[in-house]
Amino acid sequence: MTRAPTWLLSAILAVVLLALWEGAVRLFAIPVIVIPPPSAVAAALWQGFGNGELVANFWITLAEVVLGFIAGAAFGLVAGALIGLFPLLERTLYPYIVAFQTVPKVAIAPIFVVWFGFGIASKVVITATIAFFPVLANTIMGLRAAPAEQVDLMLALTASRWQVLRMVRFPQALPYVFVGLDVAIVLAVIGAIVGEFVGAQGGLGFLILQHDFNFDMPGVFAILVLLSALGTGLHWIVTATQRRVVFWLHDPAHRTIGA
Amino acid sequence: MNAAAGLAPPLIRARHLFKTYPARDGTPVAALSDVSFHVGHGEFVTVVGPSGCGKSTLLRMICGILPAGEGELALRGAPVTGPSASVGVVFQSPVLLAWRSVLDNVLLPIDVQRRGRTAYLPRARELLAMAGLSQFEGKYPHELSGGMQQRVAIVRALIHDPDLLLMDEPFGALDAMTREQMNLDLLRLWRGSGKTVMLVTHSIPEAVFLADRVIVMSPRPGRISEIVTVDLPRPRRLAMMATAEFGRLTETIRAHFGAHGEFDA
Ligand SMILES: Nc1ncnc2c1ncn2[C@@H]1O[C@H](COP(=O)(O)OP(=O)(O)O)[C@@H](O)[C@H]1O
Ligand SMILES: [Mg+2]
Secondary structure (H helix, E strand, C coil), X not given: XXXXXXXXXXXXXXXXXXXXXXXXXXXCCCCCCCCCCHHHHHHHHHHHHHCCHHHHHHXXXXXXXXXXXXXXXXXXXXXXXXXXXXXXXXXXXHHXXXXXXXXXXXXXXXXXXXXXXXXXXXXXXXXXXXXXXXXXXXXXXXXXXXXXXXXXHHHHCCCCHHHHHHHHHHHHHHHHHHHHHHHHHHHHHHHHHHHHHHCCCCCXXXXXXXXXXXXXXXXXXXXXXXXXXHHHHHHHHHHHHHHHHCCCCCCCCCCCCCC | CCHHHXXXXXXXXXXXXXXXXXXXXXXXXXXXXXXXXXXXXXXXEEEECCCCCCHHHHHHHHCCCCCCCCCEEEECCEECCCCCCCEEEECCCCCCCCCCCHHHHHCHHHHHCCCCHHHHHHHHHHHHHHCCCHHHCCCCHHXXXXXHHHXXXXXXXXXXXXXXXXXXXXXXXXXXXXXXXXXXXXXXXXXXXXXXXXEEECCHHHHHHHCCEEEEEECCCEEEEEEEECCCCCCCCHHHHHCHHHHHHHHHHHHHHHHHXXXXX
């Protein structure tokens, strides 16, 4: 099957599902505050964009997600590199990191809000702690991915330890790092929303709570649509970057760790 | 050829070499036992023996990536203490770096040894041309066939003009036709280069076809059973494999392994 028909099928599927949804809601007269029909959600989206409410809060959440992702990924990369390169750190430090990872982030989110306030800072911190681990775990794994033969070859060529790292181990780790980044970007959106649920002055998660409070289901669903678009867009950016950077990986063995 | 008679030390000299791998669990593995031989400057020596008889161990010790065991192992008279920049290595798999183009893979030794790319670019192109890879210098390894990848590996091993080439079953993963062609190409590259080659193989005919001398090894623990001198004229041609002399030499070697059936070729 060629690409175009698949694409078309997917679009037709969406239209059919939306029509079924709309029809079912009308046929069974389901109240809007239980399940809103797609037409009402579309209207809420239109209205939200019109009065600027969605856009303003979208920027807040996007900022939290991007800043938290960058901070978490940066820490994950550095810590992963250190742990991956120094086995002593893996035996001494890594167990504590794993122990921290097992604590549900939802449970520590209120603490971060107390520490860093109701503004964007606490959300960035929460997002960063969630984005951190997948990048860390995959970086550690990636630094071990170099086949022994490649290292032997480098040593036989009189390469220094640093040259082996730079010319073999780092490039070899990149596919793994991107798997971690991809998991992290999707988790980052969750992290920001969790943070906003716990206590915030703005953002799409904050907006969800407000609409929920007013029984405005179409408004809530409109935000969910926007959040899904945000997550998909960010995932697409990471994947597109991965394809350019790790261009040699024509058959990516997608191994996911630490989600 | 056999330069042992000269005053200069042979290129490789191994005397009463032993190597035991430490026990991870249970008993230590004796990989080499009382191995003595020498390889002269410009000689083409092959090492043949069944799996596990210590061929790779020997080669890895000579290229300095495996600590020497007991006994004496010297390159140009100096004990081997680590890798040397004047040695080229080829392993059974091409071990190309996927993110480097063919040309960049070939220039890897130049980058590692900081020799300066510009000075070696003409040589890289010349070697790639000799290996029939001129149109492929910008390609990436995954775009090449297995035989082409191994050619790149051989060109890479030669780029810094080493005087010793160590090859560990370099054609073991290739089909029979490609393998014969690679043998001929290797001899063509070697002839007149003055380089010394030590090549490990699984195949008795290949060992005889390529070599001035064949070191025959037997397993458990790895020791040398015989060193067979091959007096076939050079340049070698595939037709020589049908001669009585070639048959006699392969039979001599095969006799060391009896009916164990450990050899495929
Ligand atoms: N790193 C190692 N640790 C322990 N034993 C090893 C190691 N490498 C090889 N051996 C053992 O040493 C023996 C010789 O191995 P090797 O040199 O690879 O043989 P060959 O290349 O002739 O097949 C084998 O019994 C093998 O299992
Ligand atoms: Mg071997």
